[in-house]
Amino acid sequence: MNYTKNEVLIDVKEVNLTYDKVILRDINFRIQNIVRPGMNQGQVVSLIGRSGIGKTQLFKILAGLVKPNSGTVMVGVDQHPVEAGEVGIVSQNYILFNHRSVHDNLRLAMKHDSLALNDKDKDALIADYAQRFALEEHLKKYPLQLSGGQRQRVSIIQQVLTGNRFILLDEPFSGLDALMIDRVMELLTQVATLHELNTLVIVSHDVENSLAISDTAYILAKEKEKEGATITETLDLIEMGLAWNAGIREDSRFQQLVSQMKHKI
Amino acid sequence: MDTIRKIFSPLTQIKGRTSITLVVMEATAALVAWELFGQHGLIPTPSKILMAAWKIVTSAFFADNLFSSLALTFTGMGISIVVALLVSYLSLIPVFAPVARFIVKCRYLTLTGLIFLFTLLTQDGHQLKLSLLIFGIVPFFVTSLLSIIDAINVQEYELCKTLRMNNWQTLWEVVIVGRLDQVFEVMRQNFAIAWMMITMVEGLSMSEGGLGTMLIKSNKYIDLGTVFAILVIIFALGVFFDSVLKHLRHWLFPYTKLQTRA
Numbered sequence: 001m002n003y004t005k006n007e008v009l010i011d012v013k014e015v016n017l018t019y020d021k022v023i024l025r026d027i028n029f030r031i032q033n034i035v036r037p038g039m040n041q042g043q044v045v046s047l048i049g050r051s052g053i054g055k056t057q058l059f060k061i062l063a064g065l066v067k068p069n070s071g072t073v074m075v076g077v078d079q080h081p082v083e084a085g086e087v088g089i090v091s092q093n094y095i096l097f098n099h100r101s102v103h104d105n106l107r108l109a110m111k112h113d114s115l116a117l118n119d120k121d122k123d124a125l126i127a128d129y130a131q132r133f134a135l136e137e138h139l140k141k142y143p144l145q146l147s148g149g150q151r152q153r154v155s156i157i158q159q160v161l162t163g164n165r166f167i168l169l170d171e172p173f174s175g176l177d178a179l180m181i182d183r184v185m186e187l188l189t190q191v192a193t194l195h196e197l198n199t200l201v202i203v204s205h206d207v208e209n210s211l212a213i214s215d216t217a218y219i220l221a222k223e224k225e226k227e228g229a230t231i232t233e234t235l236d237l238i239e240m241g242l243a244w245n246a247g248i249r250e251d252s253r254f255q256q257l258v259s260q261m262k263h264k265i
Numbered sequence: 266m267d268t269i270r271k272i273f274s275p276l277t278q279i280k281g282r283t284s285i286t287l288v289v290m291e292a293t294a295a296l297v298a299w300e301l302f303g304q305h306g307l308i309p310t311p312s313k314i315l316m317a318a319w320k321i322v323t324s325a326f327f328a329d330n331l332f333s334s335l336a337l338t339f340t341g342m343g344i345s346i347v348v349a350l351l352v353s354y355l356s357l358i359p360v361f362a363p364v365a366r367f368i369v370k371c372r373y374l375t376l377t378g379l380i381f382l383f384t385l386l387t388q389d390g391h392q393l394k395l396s397l398l399i400f401g402i403v404p405f406f407v408t409s410l411l412s413i414i415d416a417i418n419v420q421e422y423e424l425c426k427t428l429r430m431n432n433w434q435t436l437w438e439v440v441i442v443g444r445l446d447q448v449f450e451v452m453r454q455n456f457a458i459a460w461m462m463i464t465m466v467e468g469l470s471m472s473e474g475g476l477g478t479m480l481i482k483s484n485k486y487i488d489l490g491t492v493f494a495i496l497v498i499i500f501a502l503g504v505f506f507d508s509v510l511k512h513l514r515h516w517l518f519p520y521t522k523l524q525t526r527a
Contacts (some may be wrong), residue, residue, distance in 0.1 A: 097424075
């Protein structure tokens with residue numbers, strides 16, 4: 001595969017988090033801009049770990065919502081410390097403002113000062129995304145009138161519309177049937193390829209689906225006789241020839257990898 | 266047959282028409298039984314109460330008394346909701362939080378012991394009634410409003426941060442605009458408290474009249490037919506306003522209908 005890994009977009013260094021016990025220990029990983037000729041190739045990275053391992057805490061640290069006890073999270077091409085609002089989050093239960101219509105929820109994402117668009121352009125952009133993600137018919141509805149899949153799409157688009165290039169997704173495959181999982185994967189691939197720097201970080205315990213969509217995966221687990229979770233394994237799925245392939249789940253090498261990883265988390 | 270089985274089965278949901286039929290039938294049965302077996306009792310029968318109610322409603326003084334009670338209730342409610350909202354929203358600013366917590370505890374203060382103090386502080390009977398009504402309602406309002414604020418999911422605040430809102434914008438979006446429908450519901454629930462208190466505070470100064478004054482006067486002369494008739498009027502008006510506020514809430518905040526059905 002013809003690709004290069006260029007500048008660092010997210011750099012997590014020596015992150016430690018302790019409450020009454022050690023939650024996260026020495027977390028180190030980096031996400032680089034993957035460049036493929038002739039296309040916008042965004043990044044899809046998975047942080048895989050079992051339930052209760054500290055994924056949500058790491059998720060919040062990456063989003064700038066929780067400060068670690070030590071260590072840094074640098075984001076962007078200029079590598080500055082992350083601040084809340086720079087990294088979009090799509091929570092597991094797809095939080096939206098229930099008192100606003102879908103259109104108004106999306107419009108709210110473009111209210112901040114750094115977006116220099118007039119009202120007409122903002123509405124045109126919403127209409128464009130709604131059309132791309134099959135939400136045209138639902139713009140006037142309230143979030144409570146949407147299905148789980150529709151809410152998830154609105155949540156993701158809301159974060160895209162803020163202009164954030166980094167989006168964290170907490171358990172995006174949780175509670176979905178096989179057909180919906182395929183659709184979510186299509187959606188995430190679509191979002192990742194909207195812009196060269198778009199970077200999706202999936203935090204999940206679902207090994208198979210997370211690996212199937214990612215170009216890189218980090219396994220978050222506990223090491224023997226050590227407190228707190230850390231990155232125990234890094235999988236470069238591009239190098240392994242297991243990335244960017246919609247039918248990868250049929251591949252026996254992929255299935256073998258999934259099986260191995262299930263035992264490691 | 267199936268319907269009859271359903272209405273005796275626990276945890277069964279019955280739909281609109283059946284539910285209304287059930288209410289009408291049970292109410293009719295209760296009224297008929299009361300009419301038949303209450304002829305020689307202390308409590309007047311429904312027909313006597315109805316006649317007394319009709320006499321009151323068609324009397325010249327009723328409209329004045331009703332208007333007096335309604336004006337006092339709505340003024341009291343209006344001022345109370347403004348004060349309670351102000352206190353509740355300000356409670357999110359740490360320096361004001363203790364004030365809100367203290368007002369919540371004021372629910373346990375009895376009004377009776379404070380009447381003398383309020384009499385000294387106010388200039389006339391109207392002000393006295395209004396102040397007592399407000400003092401009586403505000404702690405309940407604030408308690409309900411603070412519980413709404415406490416129940417807000419932390420993820421909503423986090424969403425605001427990811428949408429690059431500052432703390433004031435977050436307060437506006439999540440706490441103020443986002444919870445207006447619930448504030449309205451609190452207002453509806455507390456209207457019942459205000460409506461109940463009205464009869465009590467109207468007894469403190471009878472010069473302006475009111476349904477409470479009518480009730481107290483009838484009680485004094487043990488005119489039970491009139492007492493029950495006034496109670497029925499107060500009850501019917503309360504239920505009417507409750508229904509109006511409920512429909513107004515659904516009309517103003519259409520998404521609340523979805524939450525009710527969910």
